[in-house]
Amino acid sequence: MWLPLLGLIVGLLLGAIFSFSIPIVYANYLAIAVLAGLDSLLGGWRAVLEKDFDANILLSGFFVNAILAAALAWLGDMLGLDLYLAAVIAFGIRIFKNIGAIRHGIIFQHRERQARKKEQQAMHYLSKEHE
């Protein structure tokens, strides 16, 4: 479970070392795409915890959401509407929902493990008593 976090850190480091940047005009679109990507990543983590993970859904969600969010922001610029705010709010809500679900998942997983441990211990004692 620590490998994705390590990946994120390595990605951040790579980005910092090579200091990629894009034309300033597109800064807004990239920021929206980052938000969409973050939502997809958290959704993937949540799916892992809920044992509902699908690699295709994660990959397609990551790219399609990022591109669509950027496209929405671009359309907003064309129309003179701050449409990117819609994406910010939508992804913001989803990110918090995903974080909540991840929290739940981690807690339940922890409790399950504890319960299983106790069960195993109880079984262990029972088997010892049988001996």
Add this chain to the structure above:
Amino acid sequence: MSNHSAHWQKNTLFLTFISLLLGIMIMMAVNTNAAAEVKVDNDAAELIAYIENIESETAALQEEIKNTRARIEQVQAGQMEDQALTSAAGETLAELNSRAGLTELTGPGLIITLDDNSVGAELAQKNNPSTYNPASYIVHDKDILYIVRAIAGAAEAVSVNEIRVVDTTTIRCVGTVILVNSTRLAPPYEIRAIGDIAALTAALTNSGRYNSLLYTNIPVKYTEAASLTVPAYTGAYTINYSQSEE
């Protein structure tokens, strides 16, 4: 258990890949944002430097203005002293210009007109063709020259047919044409002279040429004018060889 583990590993790899990608994207966004801010800061810094430059330039120019004003005051103070001298010199210059014939002059004087004796010439040609001499019936350059010289002593300004007579004026003939200052003239000839009318009249009527013209029946007459205008000399005074001694 091993199947489950392989599946889990695959999922983790996907998640890791996506995380890596997202990390790079985040840093890209951050870098871009920072670059934008730096650009704004640079613009502001450039503007500030520009303003500071202009301010120092303005200060320098103001200092220059102050110095120039001081110099103007100094010069003006000097001018006050020179002014009396300058105005005297200016008056002398105007006087000399007018004497040199470089200004139009107005005043009382005499208008003398000479014309060819065409009537006498026709009669003579008809009556005595054998002795007819056309030269005896026309005005010659010498007639004009002598009359001008005769009245010059009493005149302050003289012109012949609107040509100003000055020191260097030539009155001569080329063929049948009279030239004054190299300008061709045609009869009748009008000599204007500004000066004392009585003195001018005396100078004219006492001159030999005037009387000989009257004797030969060349139409010559003079009228007194209370005010007449003599034009300015339009030619050049060229000095190539002479130098004034200091």
